[in-house]
Amino acid sequence: MQYQAPVDDMMFLIKDVFNLEQRFKGIADFADFDSELYAAILEEAGKFSTNVLQPINRSGDEEGCQYDDGVVTTPKGFKEAYQAYVEGGWQSLTANPQYGGQGLPKALHVLVEEMFYATNxxxxxxxxxxxxxxHLLQAHADDATKDKYLPKLISGEWSGSMCLTEAHAGSDLGILKTKAEPQEDGSYKLSGSKIFITGGEHDMADNIIHLVLARLPDAPAGPKGISLFLVPKFMVNDDGSIGERNAIRCGSIEHKMGIKASSTCVMNMDNATGFIIDGPHQGLRCMFTMMNLERLSIGLQGIGLGEMSYQQAFDYANERLQGRAEGVEGTAPIIRHGDVQRMLKTMQCYTQAGRALAVWLGAWLDEAFHSTDDAVIAKAQxxxxxxxxxxxxxxxxIGYEVCTIGQQVFGGHGYVREWGMEQHVRDARIAQIYEGTNGIQALDLIGRKIVANKGAFLSELLTDMRVDIEGFSDSAQKSLLIEQLNGLEDLSYKVVENFSDDHDKQQYIACDYLHFMALSLYAYLWLKMAEAGQDSKRESMEFYFKRLLPRAYGLKKSIENELGL
Incomplete structure (x- = not known):
């Protein structure tokens, strides 16, 4: 089946749920943008996804990337698709107009990126x-570096990579070993190997700009001793033209469970020339600018694949005839069976709530990066x-769970390649691992974002949500939501009180806590969407409160048991 871009649902979020035009009214960078423009961009993104990206998705998976003596070749059609992507301006959507970007909101871009992940x-x-x-270079590089590298990264003529992981250093970057030796001309010579580097080598762009974490000779041990370097595949001359080949090369590519058309490289540096970004020992601080954006992007992978799986499962359920159903003569389509309805509704509820949270988070990022009001910026951050x-x-x-549910709707056909459902499952699985495993995300949430500030960030968010909820219509779901948010706040403070100094206990409950918070936020977003006035949203909201929110109760009990309450 052809992907149907959910533009109507996306515009419902932009206009009716979050009213982005009104929210961004005080941001000068967005003054020329309106909902009509956002709708036009989403329509075009949908066409690009359906007509350019989806047709090469399965073939790309089957062919995969090919490696030959340091050269990586992408599957058939990818170079042409990339050229169309660049010419269409898709790489430059949120980038700074000063360097050739379009300066559009992240709250819009998350929806475009969801479509691209859905189809390829x-x-x-x-x-x-x-x-x-x-975005990292925009935030941390000096003006000369920005002038030299940003225009062609933003245009897509050049691509970028993030070189963090080493064979012995995954999530624990403090033990990385790549070395950087200072040179008399102000450059550095880097030596070492990095693994799992997405897009570290390929044949679609003229140059690849690697951002590499390494240690200076006098660096202190641990994370505080890490510096960040820009290491180009080809050196760049003063006039912006490409010069000689740098000593950073792909040693091999990984043979993976999924995302086979994405080159995942081992990158070897042997006195490769690099340039320090933002001074010595500032590497992790700089890199977190990129990592946090990538973490949202990878989250969107789960939403996009979930949406694609849902669309295919929904169509199949309407066409596949099996069994009997009340009111149907002869064999019934399986969508008439309650268990299939349950599966489809679960897929839809999770995916649409995730999309809403993505737009909400995108809007906070827009305020953090584009507002000129210090109070607004601080809160948004x-x-x-x-x-x-x-x-x-x-x-x-949840994206992985949704993809496996979609596979289940297809029954045996979901397990064989020709229907495409098994590829979604394989592609979705990596998203729980890379860009910081989901366990690491949970530890970050509970340790840095809850315990470290004694629940202040959460209290700030809940205050906003409660003000919003006051304006909702009275209903059983509103009462349940208020109770749920009170429970989230109470549980969070108990975690702070009991586990502030016990990092082992924090780890033990972290994933349950993250899921409990997320289910609570989804409940708020579903009621907010239902309040915006769509009957279909009200039906889905009721299903969420009846069937999915109760998962939170078990998680809360599990955490309380660990707290000894």
Whole structure:
């Protein structure tokens, strides 16, 4: 089946649920944008997804990337699709207009990225890493570096990569070993190997700009001794033209369970020339700018694949005839069976609530990056910090669950390749692992975003939500939501009181806590969507409160048992 971009649902979020035009009224950078423009961009993104990306998704999975003596070739059609992607301006959507970007809101971009992940996750990853690279350089590089590298990263002529992981150093970056030796001309020579580097080598862009974490000779041990370096595949001359080949090369590519058309590389540096970004020992601080954006992006992978799986399962359920159903003569389509309805409704409820949270988080990021009001910026930074690990982990945990449910709707046909459902499951699985495993996200949430500030970020968010809820119509669901949020707040303070100094206990309950928070936020978003006035949303909201929110009760009890309450 052809992907049907859910533009109507996306515009419902933009206009009716979050009213982005009104929210962004005080942001000068967005003054020329309106809902009509947002709708036009989403329509075009949907066409690009359906007509360009989806047709090469399965073939890309079957062919995969090919490696030959340091050269990586992407599957048939990918170079042409990438050229169309660049020419269409998709790489530059949120980038700074000063360097050739379009300066559009992240709250819009999350929806575009969802479509691209839905139709071709492997392809979307290349552009995602490039976007992260130019946002990092925009935030932390000096003006000369920005002038030299940003225009061609933003245009997509060059791509970017993020070189963190080493064979012995995954989530624990403090023990990485890659070395950087200072040179008399102000450059550095880097030596070492990085693994699992998405887009580290490929044949679609003229140059690849690697952002590499490494240690200086006098660096202190641990995370505080890490510096960040820009290491181009080809050196860049003063006039912006490409120069000689740098000593950073792909040693091999991984043979993976999924995302096979995305090149996952081992990158070897042997006195490769690099340039330090933002001074010595600032590497992790800089890299978190990129990592946090990538974490939201990977979360969107879960939503996009979930949406694609839902659309295919829904169509199949309407066509597949099996069994009997009341009111149907002869064999009935399986969508008439209650268990299939349950599966489809579960897929839909999780995916649409995740989309809403993505737009909400995108709006906070827009305020953090574009507002000129210090109070607005501070609050937006707090909210983005709180919600990012929730989005990355829950979107991907649930995205994988949704894809397996979609496979289940197809029965035996879901297990064979020709229907495409098994690819969604394989592609979705990695999202729970890379860009910080979901366990790491949960530890970040409970340790840094709850315990460290004694629940202040959450209290700030709940205050806003409660003000909003006061305006909702009285209903059983409103009462349940108020009770749920009170329970979230109470549980969070108990975690702070009991586990502040016990990191082992924090780890033990972290994933349950993250899921409990996410289910609570989804309940708020479902009621907010229902209040915006769509009957279909009200029906889905009622299903969520009846069938999915109760999962939170078991999680809460599990955490309380661990707290000894």
């Amino acid at each position: 996750t492997s392809f979307c990853l290349y552009g995602s890493l490039t976007a992260g690279a130019y 707090n909210m983005a910090a709180l919600l990012t690990p929730v989005a990355k982990a829950f979107f991907t945990d």
